Amino acid sequence: MKKLYAIIGLFAATLLSAQVPQAFSYQTIAFNTSGSPIANGNISLRVSILENSATGSVLYTETHNKTTNAKGLVNLNIGEGTPSTGNFGNINWGSNTKFVKVEMDPAGGTNYTNVGVNQLMSVPYAQVSKTVVTGPGQGITLTSPNGTSYTLNVNDSGTLSLPTNTGSAGNTLPSNLYMYGSYNSFTPSTAELLRGNGNTKIGYKYFQANTQIKFIASPGNGAQTYGSDSNGFITANGSNYNVTSNGFYQTLVLPNGPQMRAIFTNFVPKIQFTAISGTLPVTSVSYNSATGKFTALINGVTTGTGGSFYIRLASESFELEDLGDNLGDGSFDVFGDPITFPNLSSTTPQNYKVEFSINFDGTGSYTITQI
Numbered sequence: 143m144k145k146l147y148a149i150i151g152l153f154a155a156t157l158l159s160a161q162v163p164q165a166f167s168y169q170t171i172a173f174n175t176s177g178s179p180i181a182n183g184n185i186s187l188r189v190s191i192l193e194n195s196a197t198g199s200v201l202y203t204e205t206h207n208k209t210t211n212a213k214g215l216v217n218l219n220i221g222e223g224t225p226s227t228g229n230f231g232n233i234n235w236g237s238n239t240k241f242v243k244v245e246m247d248p249a250g251g252t253n254y255t256n257v258g259v260n261q262l263m264s265v266p267y268a269q270v271s272k273t274v275v276t277g278p279g280q281g282i283t284l285t286s287p288n289g290t291s292y293t294l295n296v297n298d299s300g301t302l303s304l305p306t307n308t309g310s311a312g313n314t315l316p317s318n319l320y321m322y323g324s325y326n327s328f329t330p331s332t333a334e335l336l337r338g339n340g341n342t343k344i345g346y347k348y349f350q351a352n353t354q355i356k357f358i359a360s361p362g363n364g365a366q367t368y369g370s371d372s373n374g375f376i377t378a379n380g381s382n383y384n385v386t387s388n389g390f391y392q393t394l395v396l397p398n399g400p401q402m403r404a405i406f407t408n409f410v411p412k413i414q415f416t417a418i419s420g421t422l423p424v425t426s427v428s429y430n431s432a433t434g435k436f437t438a439l440i441n442g443v444t445t446g447t448g449g450s451f452y453i454r455l456a457s458e459s460f461e462l463e464d465l466g467d468n469l470g471d472g473s474f475d476v477f478g479d480p481i482t483f484p485n486l487s488s489t490t491p492q493n494y495k496v497e498f499s500i501n502f503d504g505t506g507s508y509t510i511t512q513i
Contacts, residue, residue: 165221165230171214174248179214184250189220191233192241195381196259196372201240202228207250239381259372261381315368315376315402316359319343321393323355323382333361336395337503341402343395344461345502348431354382355406357395375401390429390500392456407459411500413438414464416480417449423491435499439513442491443483450480453498453508463504474498474506485512 168189172180187206192198204223208216220242221230233240240262245254320333325347336343336357349355357368357376369380376395385391389408396403413425423442430437442448452464453474466478483494498508 165219167217168220168242169215169217170244172210172216172246172248173214180210180248181212181214183210183214183248184208185210185216186247186250186252186254187216187218187223188226188245188254189218189223190227190243190245191220191230192243192259194238194241196241196243196261198241200227201233202230204230261372315341315357315395316366318360319368319395320358320361321345321347321355322358323353325349325353328354328356330358330361330363330365333358334502335361336393338395341395341397342461344463344504345393346390346455346500346504347393347502348390348429348434349385349388349406351385351387353385355385355393355404356380356382357404370404375403388431392459392461394456394459394461396460405460407456409456409458411436411438411498412454412457413440413496414452414454415448416451417446420444420447423448435497438496438498439493440496441493443486443494444491445486445488447491448483449486450482452480453500455500455504465500465504465506467508472507472509474500474504474508476504481508481510483512484510 170187172183172185174180185208187208188203189206190203191201193201202225204220204225206218206223208218210216241259242262243259244257246257247253247255317339319336320330321336322328322330322333326332334345334347336345338344359366359368366378368376368378370383371377371380375398383404383406385406387408390410392405392407392409394405394407396405410427410429412427413423415422421442423440425438425440427436427438429435440448452466455463455465463476465474465476467473467481468475468478470479470482483492486492493513495511495513496508497511498506500506
């Protein structure tokens with residue numbers, strides 16, 4: 143398989159005269175089928191600008207014939223190639239997400255192979271100036287040469303503030319990370335704080351199918367946002383994560399090698415008994431999305447076959463958690479003490495209904511009714 147690694151360079155074309163530049167720079171390293179750089183080789187490239195997604199509609203396509211350097215590196219100005227589809231000058235850079243699709247023929251012909259699609263995390267500044275008027279409180283995200291993202295904000299007194307690095311290089315994320323999405327119309331002020339001060343962060347929520355999710359550094363306009371790259375790793379200004387089906391989910395952010403990954407696990411809480419001898423009680427758990435409550439029906443409990451219990455969350459995940467109750471007050475504590483059944487007998491099996499709700503941070507409340 144032909145390979146090409148694409149490195150998005152500085153999205154600022156050379157200013158020609160007093161006109162808005164109609165190009166931006168792009169760097170690639172071309173590899174042959176054995177994985178070695180194509181040194182001093184004549185290659186051909188076909189570059190397309192796509193709308194909304196990596197498989198979205200083609201807005202513009204152009205071709206380039208280039209010669210790589212001794213390390214296989216080639217530079218091209220997107221917008222200055224030979225156009226075959228669309229008009230580069232008519233692209234609305236301020237509307238919707240844009241992707242760059244690169245195809246290559248290492249022999250310099252027209253037998254192109256798709257070698258990568260990358261989201262444009264920022265767009266050419268000169269193109270934005272034609273189409274974008276920044277709204278109140280949005281701020282401007284600037285990207286340094288090493289890929290670090292900074293957000294420039296201004297207050298009502300006209301004072302500019304340039305924060306420290308809020309980008310995601312490797313496994314670096316803010317100590318506080320919030321989640322929001324299509325379920326709250328991507329409103330920063332109602333974003334929810336994921337629990338965890340270290341690298342691993344957790345949240346619990348019911349999602350409908352095809353809910354779109356992103357993360358944000360703080361619940362305010364102009365804060366740095368984080369989404370998914372093409373491999374599912376978390377990156378600054380990335381694409382939306384998509385939840386595929388209805389259900390109650392654990393959102394888990396954790397290290398995956400040198401990078402960070404977001405995992406969404408659809409699960410049903412389980413009743414985890416402390417006594418496991420004999421025949422375990424029969425349990426069933428259901429969820430009412432209208433009330434936000436779970437109902438667990440538990441039949442056949444004795445002190446020896448069941449005893450007390452925990453609510454076990456996301457046992458299928460990398461990070462299962464048990465909810466207990468340290469104070470016996472009907473409120474959950476993560477990894478708290480086991481919850482006791484009332485009027486439990488050592489000989490006569492009892493039946494119970496446990497109703498409970500789980501908050502985003504894993505807290506919640508419960509009631510136990512003997513039936």
